[in-house]
Amino acid sequence: xxxxxxxxxxxxxxxxxxxxxxxxxxxxxxxxxxxxxxxxxxxxxxxxxxxxxxxxxxxxxxxxxxxxxxxxxxxxxxxxxxxxxxxxxxxxxxxxxxxxxxxxxxxxxxxxxxxxxxxxxxxx
Numbered sequence: 001x002x003x004x005x006x007x008x009x010x011x012x013x014x015x016x017x018x019x020x021x022x023x024x025x026x027x028x029x030x031x032x033x034x035x036x037x038x039x040x041x042x043x044x045x046x047x048x049x050x051x052x053x054x055x056x057x058x059x060x061x062x063x064x065x066x067x068x069x070x071x072x073x074x075x076x077x078x079x080x081x082x083x084x085x086x087x088x089x090x091x092x093x094x095x096x097x098x099x100x101x102x103x104x105x106x107x108x109x110x111x112x113x114x115x116x117x118x119x120x121x122x123x124x
Contacts, residue, residue, distance in 0.1 A: 003075045007071075007072045010040070010047050010065075014043075017041075024036075032106070033120050035098050037120065038058045038121060039064060041058070042062075043061050043065045045057060046062045046064070056121060104119070
């Protein structure tokens with residue numbers, strides 16, 4: 001049930017963004033966003049149907065939402081928290097992709113300025 005509860009709470013957060021949440025501790029301490037900064041907002045937006053807004057928050061938002069939906073369905077169907085074998089390699093690839101995307105965002109935000117492209121969105 002845990003994946004379904006997590007997915008449902010993010011869907012609810014997408015419908016009601018004023019609900020409380022946790023701030024990024026790395027960004028609070030250093031001022032530098034972490035690799036998953038804005039991913040919760042992006043996933044919540046994707047789960048509530050706002051794909052454009054989701055991608056503006058974080059490019060991995062729609063993929064994270066799809067992954068949560070698949071994980072929830074498989075976990076309920078197979079009655080296991082981790083229903084897939086070999087999921088470690090998938091997580092490793094996703095982790096490397098997330099780190100590469102984070103480095104690109106850091107370069108765009110703090111290194112080279114590309115006109116009209118922001119590495120990280122401005123907070124509302």
